[in-house]
Amino acid sequence: MQDPRPAPSLLTVDDFERAARARLSKMAYDYYRSGADEGRTLRENRRAFRRLEIHYRVLVDVAERDMSTTVLGTRVPFPILVAPTAYQRLAHPDGEIASSRAASELGTIFTLSTLSTTSLEAVAGASPGPKWFQLYVHKDRGLTRALVERAESSGYRALMLTVDTPVLGRRIADVRNGFALPEGLVMANLADAATAAPAEERGSLLASYVATRHDASLTWRDVGWLASLTRLPLLLKGIVRPDDALRALEAGAAGVVVSNHGARQLDGAPATIEALPAIADAVAGRCLVLMDGGIRWGTDVLKAIALGARAVLIGRPVLWGLAALGGEGVARVLAGLRDELSIAMALAGCPTLASIDRDLIRRAHAR
Numbered sequence: 001m002q003d004p005r006p007a008p009s010l011l012t013v014d015d016f017e018r019a020a021r022a023r024l025s026k027m028a029y030d031y032y033r034s035g036a037d038e039g040r041t042l043r044e045n046r047r048a049f050r051r052l053e054i055h056y057r058v059l060v061d062v063a064e065r066d067m068s069t070t071v072l073g074t075r076v077p078f079p080i081l082v083a084p085t086a087y088q089r090l091a092h093p094d095g096e097i098a099s100s101r102a103a104s105e106l107g108t109i110f111t112l113s114t115l116s117t118t119s120l121e122a123v124a125g126a127s128p129g130p131k132w133f134q135l136y137v138h139k140d141r142g143l144t145r146a147l148v149e150r151a152e153s154s155g156y157r158a159l160m161l162t163v164d165t166p167v168l169g170r171r172i173a174d175v176r177n178g179f180a181l182p183e184g185l186v187m188a189n190l191a192d193a194a195t196a197a198p199a200e201e202r203g204s205l206l207a208s209y210v211a212t213r214h215d216a217s218l219t220w221r222d223v224g225w226l227a228s229l230t231r232l233p234l235l236l237k238g239i240v241r242p243d244d245a246l247r248a249l250e251a252g253a254a255g256v257v258v259s260n261h262g263a264r265q266l267d268g269a270p271a272t273i274e275a276l277p278a279i280a281d282a283v284a285g286r287c288l289v290l291m292d293g294g295i296r297w298g299t300d301v302l303k304a305i306a307l308g309a310r311a312v313l314i315g316r317p318v319l320w321g322l323a324a325l326g327g328e329g330v331a332r333v334l335a336g337l338r339d340e341l342s343i344a345m346a347l348a349g350c351p352t353l354a355s356i357d358r359d360l361i362r363r364a365h366a367r
């Protein structure tokens with residue numbers, strides 16, 4: 001007799017990517033998948049994790065595992081947060097509403113992109129869970145200030161300033177595809193965006209938007225200006241150097257996100273898991289350290305915690321879940337990584353996040 005249960009075909013993040021690819025247009029899949037230029041950093045973000053071995057401890061009582069932690073005063077049950085990614089309604093009609101609800105269901109933090117296809121107010125109203133707002137500083141400082149005020153008054157708990165995007169990295173596939181938002185989708189936080197970014201005859205609409213509207217002259221001084229606008233804690237996202245992390249601290253940031261924008265900006269930037277330990281050492285617990293880039297397995301999360309991150313964020317895995325199964329897919333991706341982390345902690349002899357220390361991790365010998 002045939003087993004009536006459906007085959008568990010969507011178990012891993014990579015399974016979700018395959019399912020997402022089958023459902024997305026080529027333009028949308030390429031936009032989500034791409035890194036900059038030849039994709040060296042894109043490959044390295046994942047390969048660098050594979051080079052790290054976990055030298056596990058045995059005969060530790062791991063019957064109960066506690067994966068909870070606190071980030072900027074918010075308690076989360078496991079150390080995996082949702083990274084800001086633009087244009088989620090391109091993945092699924094329910095877009096940011098569905099993914100924020102999935103994060104909320106699982107008790108974790110959802111970060112909304114400035115370039116969302118649902119307004120920040122609508123997302124705030126749609127799910128009760130903790131949310132952060134990712135900010136791009138526009139040349140139009142009035143618009144920037146208004147975004148900060150809207151995020152604050154809508155209940156977002158932190159501002160994540162992305163500092164690695166003075167201009168958009170060149171994503172070759174988007175240029176070739178002439179990437180643009182389909183009819184009916186808009187940058188919902190930026191009322192005038194559609195008219196402000198005339199599509200070039202060739203090339204990516206996003207690239208032309210960033211080129212005309214983002215402030216490429218942004219410096220450390222402006223971080224102070226931004227901090228003065230808001231009572232919300234400020235995180236700087238896109239840091240890969242210890243000296244920049246220290247400057248972030250001096251500028252009053254509550255934390256840094258070690259990130260290379262999912263390898264979509266500077267090709268040749270280091271893999272984030274390799275940049276992380278020196279940054280964690282430099283700030284030495286004086287501010288929150290998060291990381292993202294290439295997290296696809298629970299063991300990757302364990303490695304990032306061991307090397308100094310309080311928690312990680314995931315970008316593409318959420319988009320793959322959303323494209324494959326809507327909000328349910330996002331919930332399954334988050335729960336899947338959470339459960340993989342739980343198994344990895346048990347097998348590594350780590351009952352708590354605090355017990356995941358750097359001594360567990362060694363670089364594999366070159367073969």
Ligand SMILES: Cc1cc2nc3c(=O)[nH]c(=O)nc-3n(C[C@H](O)[C@H](O)[C@H](O)COP(=O)(O)O)c2cc1C
Pocket residue numbers: 031032033045083084085086113114115134162237259260261262263264292293294295313314315316317
């Ligand atoms: C399709 C896509 C859109 C993104 N949009 C934004 C954005 O609007 N703002 C931002 O700060 N980062 C953005 N990022 C970067 C993510 O926040 C995050 O740093 C990255 O995806 C992490 O790498 P991962 O995809 O390997 O998890 C985007 C990434 C992707 C893949």
